Amino acid sequence: MTRFILRRLLQSGIVLLGVTLVVFLLLQLVPGDPVRVALGTRFDPETYEALRSRAGLDQPLPVQYASYVGQALTGDLGVSFRSGRPVTEIVLERLPATLSLAITAVVFALLVAFPLGVLSALRSGSVFDHAARVFSQFGVSVPDFWMGIMGILLFAGVLGWFPPSGYVALTEDPVGWASHVFLPAVTVGLVTASILTRFIRSSVLEVLAEDYVRTAEAKGLPTRVVVVRHVLRNALIPVVTVVAVQLASLLGGVIVIEVLFAWPGVGRLTYDAVQARDYPVLQGAILLVAALFLLVNLLVDLLYARLDPRIRVR
Amino acid sequence: MSGNGDSTSRRALVALGRDPLAVTGGVVLVLLVVAGLAGSWLAPAGINEVDVDRMLQPPSWAHPFGTDELGRDVLSRVLVAARVSLQVGAVSVGIALLAGVTLGLFAGYYQGWLDNVLMRCMDVLFAFPVLLLAVAIVAVLGPGLRTAMVAIGVVYTPIFARVTRAGVLSVREQVFVRAAVATGASDLRIMRRHVLPNIAAPLIVQTSLSLAFAILSEAALSFLGLGVQPPEPAWGRMLYDGRGFVTDAWWLGFFPGAAIFLTVLAFNLVGDALRDVLDPRQLTVSEARRNAG
Numbered sequence: 001m002t003r004f005i006l007r008r009l010l011q012s013g014i015v016l017l018g019v020t021l022v023v024f025l026l027l028q029l030v031p032g033d034p035v036r037v038a039l040g041t042r043f044d045p046e047t048y049e050a051l052r053s054r055a056g057l058d059q060p061l062p063v064q065y066a067s068y069v070g071q072a073l074t075g076d077l078g079v080s081f082r083s084g085r086p087v088t089e090i091v092l093e094r095l096p097a098t099l100s101l102a103i104t105a106v107v108f109a110l111l112v113a114f115p116l117g118v119l120s121a122l123r124s125g126s127v128f129d130h131a132a133r134v135f136s137q138f139g140v141s142v143p144d145f146w147m148g149i150m151g152i153l154l155f156a157g158v159l160g161w162f163p164p165s166g167y168v169a170l171t172e173d174p175v176g177w178a179s180h181v182f183l184p185a186v187t188v189g190l191v192t193a194s195i196l197t198r199f200i201r202s203s204v205l206e207v208l209a210e211d212y213v214r215t216a217e218a219k220g221l222p223t224r225v226v227v228v229r230h231v232l233r234n235a236l237i238p239v240v241t242v243v244a245v246q247l248a249s250l251l252g253g254v255i256v257i258e259v260l261f262a263w264p265g266v267g268r269l270t271y272d273a274v275q276a277r278d279y280p281v282l283q284g285a286i287l288l289v290a291a292l293f294l295l296v297n298l299l300v301d302l303l304y305a306r307l308d309p310r311i312r313v314r
Numbered sequence: 315m316s317g318n319g320d321s322t323s324r325r326a327l328v329a330l331g332r333d334p335l336a337v338t339g340g341v342v343l344v345l346l347v348v349a350g351l352a353g354s355w356l357a358p359a360g361i362n363e364v365d366v367d368r369m370l371q372p373p374s375w376a377h378p379f380g381t382d383e384l385g386r387d388v389l390s391r392v393l394v395a396a397r398v399s400l401q402v403g404a405v406s407v408g409i410a411l412l413a414g415v416t417l418g419l420f421a422g423y424y425q426g427w428l429d430n431v432l433m434r435c436m437d438v439l440f441a442f443p444v445l446l447l448a449v450a451i452v453a454v455l456g457p458g459l460r461t462a463m464v465a466i467g468v469v470y471t472p473i474f475a476r477v478t479r480a481g482v483l484s485v486r487e488q489v490f491v492r493a494a495v496a497t498g499a500s501d502l503r504i505m506r507r508h509v510l511p512n513i514a515a516p517l518i519v520q521t522s523l524s525l526a527f528a529i530l531s532e533a534a535l536s537f538l539g540l541g542v543q544p545p546e547p548a549w550g551r552m553l554y555d556g557r558g559f560v561t562d563a564w565w566l567g568f569f570p571g572a573a574i575f576l577t578v579l580a581f582n583l584v585g586d587a588l589r590d591v592l593d594p595r596q597l598t599v600s601e602a603r604r605n606a607g
Contacts, residue, residue, distance in 0.1 A: 029455065141526065141582050143574045274449060286447075290443075
């Protein structure tokens with residue numbers, strides 16, 4: 001197990017280094033001078049020189065990259081071209097909003113997908129199974145922002161049950177937060193639920209076909225015991241991975257929903273940074289999201305190896 | 315090995331014709347291609363015909379999908395925008411297919427350090443959420459249709475590289491490949507004539523499913539204002555422009571979104587059906603057993 005952990009840590013470290021290189025090179029791809037582009041009409045020589053030197057743009061490229069990685073390791077992701085504030089601070093203050101939205105969406109998705117996936121596998125070929133499959137096909141095909149717009153139209157416009165957009169911090173007003181998070185979380189959650197339903201269904205179906213399940217049934221165990229003790233316990237191990245990967249991708253992939261619902265998370269920050277051409281903030285947000293994504297994947301792999309010893313020897 | 319390819323495509327076509335969902339998806343795709351090719355000709359009005367006297371009119375016989383905030387006919391714009399979606403889908407998936415298959419072929423065929431380097435590069439690209447990376451690339455290169463297509467092509471390259479490499483790894487151990495090596499055929503010839511035709515099935519499936527995701531990604535980029543630029547119509551952009559009026563004019567949000575949904579659904583239905591036919595290993599054990607029974 002120790003060897004497996006070390007190997008996975010090394011792999012993740014290499015990939016993370018590659019991620020920093022891609023993020024670093026993004027700034028180099030900007031046509032023209034990124035600081036000049038970012039300053040636009042607010043250009044003045046003093047600010048220009050200060051920002052260029054703070055971003056290390058007056059150094060040769062390899063030196064720039066080495067210092068970018070070195071500073072990133074200490075948590076320094078540079079300063080915003082717009083506000084002059086540290087990027088790490090700006091990104092971290094947006095993280096709670098994204099986390100609360102992503103976690104709520106995944107919890108909602110699990111509440112929908114778990115019963116749907118398990119029941120449709122247990123009643124494979126039934127009307128319920130077909131309905132669940134239609135739902136999952138619908139979910140993977142529907143644009144989440146379209147569903148969000150339709151949600152705003154129905155629940156905010158026609159019924160007036162929820163605010164159409166905006167954000168209230170969970171720590172300030174839990175009820176206000178819940179009413180604001182409902183529409184975006186359900187919008188994201190339904191798409192995630194459709195992916196999870198499909199996966200849970202096929203995972204349960206696969207375990208149902210195993211010999212040990214047939215043996216358990218042959219010994220005369222009640223169906224409930226067979227399902228809970230033998231089928232679900234084994235079928236849900238791979239589901240853990242998919243849930244975690246979905247959560248990780250939501251941390252960075254809900255840009256459109258955050259923009260639509262004016263949700264001040266990392267996605268919205270990325271969008272604002274693109275609009276303002278604030279490249280250090282854009283780089284910082286992307287680097288943080290990719291690092292989180294890698295970290296979640298690493299943790300899941302380690303957890304998975306602990307749950308299923310066959311993984312370690314592969 | 316060309317006979318193999320022919321029988322694969324014939325088998326796929328016959329099986330697709332028997333699957334009602336795949337046929338439905340296929341019909342929608344044909345309609346989409348017609349709209350893409352002849353959208354401007356089929357459109358009842360000019361896509362940029364502004365008329366403030368008829369702005370935000372609900373659907374009627376004169377304007378079946380209503381009019382937008384500038385009085386433009388929404389049906390005409392939805393029809394013409396089909397071309398953009400098809401173009402983005404075809405070009406971006408074409409880029410991903412070409413780059414991914416080339417990298418996957420070389421990685422899987424030569425293995426060793428080349429495989430390690432190429433696949434670690436793919437892992438790096440995989441570490442970014444798809445839309446986030448596409449947004450970053452477009453943000454840097456500048457918004458527009460061309461950069462959106464390149465960005466989407468880049469973010470979908472790793473999946474094609476992985477699918478290709480996995481296929482190559484199993485095919486290169488087959489007797490006919492070893493026989494080709496023994497006859498002195500060059501590596502490139504072996505890859506082109508013997509390896510590639512035998513990994514076509516999973517690639518066709520991946521292409522169909524990626525077309526759906528590429529169209530969805532373009533719609534998202536256009537929704538963020540990073541794809542097609544106005545006044546040219548794109549479904550995602552139309553949703554973005556209409557979102558401010560959504561509670562007063564539902565048709566502005568409904569029809570472009572429905573067009574994206576139907577297109578993506580059609581590609582997914584065809585892709586799923588293709589997978590069932592061409593790549594039975596992807597089926598779950600019990601599904602395979604049921605199909606066999």
